[in-house]
Amino acid sequence: MRPIELQVEDLSIYFGGLSAVEGVSFYIKKGQIVGLIGPNGAGKTTIFNLLTGVYAPTRGDIYLEDKSLLRYKTYQRCQMGLARTFQNIRLFKDLSVIDNVKTAMNRQMHYSLISGVFRGPGFRKEEREISHRAHELLEVMGLDGFAHDYARNLPYGQQRKLEIARALAAKPRVLLLDEPAAGMNPTETQELLATVKMIRDKFEVSVLLIEHDMNFVMDICEYIFVLDYGRIISSGEPAEVRNDPRVIEAYLGGDALEEEDA
Amino acid sequence: MLKKQSKRRRRDVASLVTLAVVLVVYLVMQQLINAGIINAFLRGIINLACINVVAAVSLNMVTGLLGQLVLGHAGFMLVGAYASALFTKSVGWDLSLSLFPSLLIGGLVAAVTGLLVAIPALRLRGDYLAIITLGFGEIIRVFAYNLPFTGGPGGLSGIGTLTSRTNPAGMFNYLFPIAAFVIFFSYTFGTSRSGRAVLAIREDEIAAESSGINTTYYKLLAFVLSAFFVGIAGGMYAHQIGIIAPGKFDFNRSVEILMMVVLGGMGSITGAVISATALTALPELLRSLGKVISNIPVLADILGNFEQYRMLLYSILLICVMLFRPKGLLGRAEIRILPIYDRWRNWRHNKKAAAGKGGGAT
């Protein structure tokens, strides 16, 4: 049995009396790729925001390998091993591609402000290492050719990849991907599929992803949770979820799924 | 083919060349001042330019690197000026001994003030942060008017200066190296991990936080460093001019410093340096030009009374820059030694090649 990496218990949040997420519990095992799906407005991104500490939950708890995350801030959760991407890409647009990646490696360097300003030995050594690692990471993601371009000048698909590279740079245990395939054409989606699997194996991370592209989700995920109106209405392996009437019901009488199947 | 040099060696060469250029400029100017070729008038402009460069580069740390508009920078400059002047006045040491510690004290007191302002202010962003810093700047000025030891509206006078008949480069010997150091600091800070974190916050605070950056810490750091350096600028100013008063550090002064940063390009250090120097020198030079061309009445009148038109012109300039070149003259680019060096190498290489070819043909 693989150990549990991330566990969520009874997670709930209310906005002005309305529940956006209600009593959600799930877990992700080490090295698993797990999908979080559901119709628009079901509360998927809200769960990401709760996990990363952008919102504080009204009720419930989040554990990263037995350690409750609630009292940690967003940046601390990232340092502890929870890195994410965003639905609407949020890169450091006016920084170079490599600096986007290096920024997320901030905590892996320890040289002081003074050493940084006066280019002390600590600065030289650590910056060299970081630079090396950042290039490696870009290489893996097929972005090394763009290393010194501004992030804003990358094509859309590459921007999505850079966001993933930046998240990986923080050495996460769990990678949260918010609609990584959004806006991609079928070829790009196929590529992404391979990339995500490769990342899981190479970097030994667990992946939790939100996605609307059903083929993508069904292909890649070992386990799926379906969210509707802030509650988990179904979960299981892709084949089980696919045939669950509650899921079909949630997706407007099943149009979405049937179309995908056809 | 051009020989490829290792990146690190190239960078070291570039740093050495920069250092050499700065040293040569410093020594040449020092000798020219001592020899009286740079007269008192020009010397005053140069010294003031050094002070304004420090102020502009320091503001660039928050406005350019962190991307937050600060409208109360003159307030921190005031704190530095008063702290530094009060120190040299009260210890009564020889100024050549007390000036340097007094500048540090000015910077530290300003940094502490900056921290006290930043802790609440940095909870806000954008417009509201700008307004709240304006508020703090005004409050600092009201304090300077009313506290028992600040001399009220008249301020402090009789502050010592190092420039004298026998030592004309007295202040310059301090001001120029300090300005050079602050430029150096600001550049290396911006390219260290701390600077990268600050830039990331400017680009997208939420993404920075999600990438493991302690945004609160780095925002405070940029703000406090900025206040520290402008505090030093305040101390430099006090000992250059000899008189300080709260009215000298009002909202208009904050706008003037901002103007230097905006014009050069928010985020560009070399831009800030160039525009700070230009905006310091221009009014003075135009005024003296007005005296020279006194036979052309209207133009001479305008130039001679340039002080009256200065802010009018600045405001038009400010609006035009925002409308037509919102990123400033240099944007976020820097003028660097390496590209110039490369061009020179290329040029030399081509010339040699051409000479070689020419030789072969004849």
Added chain:
Amino acid sequence: MYYVTQILNGLGSGSIYALVALGYSMVYGVVKLINFAHGDIIMVGGYTIFVLLGMNAPLWLAVAGSIGFCAVAGVVIERVAYHRLLNNDAPRIALLITAIGVSIFLQNLAQLIFGTNQKPIPKMFTLPAIRVGGMNVSNTLLNIVVALLMMAGLQLLVNTTKIGKAMRATSEDAGAATLMGINTNSVILFTFAVGSALAAVGAVLYSNTYMQIKPMMGGMLGLKAFVAAVFGGIGSIPGAMLGALILGLAESLSVVLGQSAWMDAVVFALLILILLFKPAGLLGQHMKEKV
């Protein structure tokens, strides 16, 4: 009785702040711009009155002329300085810097034309004397009444007329308003015109109350009006009025306490406290960034 007159004084100067604050609040509500130059419009209005009265124009003409000129000035400023930035969705920082530029421009232009010294304004309105504790408070009462009327009028304009509805729509979502067939450009111009006209009304009251004007008068006054607008909840019309009246009272309180030297510090301390603890102000709404 002393306290009553001080309270009335506070409400009187608060009413002048209110007229400027209303414009600040309106413009911010519609285009999310802190129009720094708005305070200087009251100075423009003051000098228009000064010039017109100096040319022996009748009082009504001086008042109407000032209101008209300021409305035009507001529109011209929007067209020349802000329009391009607003249409290009420029960063807010650029807009704010431009607005500061316009403010400095207006102050220095006035200084160049009229000199740095203050100019006297002849007596404007002859009102029956109303005495409270030996002081004639009729001008103060006039200020309060006019400000309240203007606020009520503005409230009606925004809430009941077609253009008011268009203003609210533009404020909510300019893009969607355009799709609904609203000419947002003219709505923005109208907002600047009305805001500036209100500042001109403020200028009339100011000239009548203090009987002198100077080029820099708009700077601090504008800042204080802005503080009032934030205090009341920027974007809210009754909020601006309420904020301005409270600010006026706070100022006269510091006079009563013999601390007038610290008055400006009190105003800005108030601003800082509101921004920190209730950034939406007394009657405003707060919005949060979406992740």
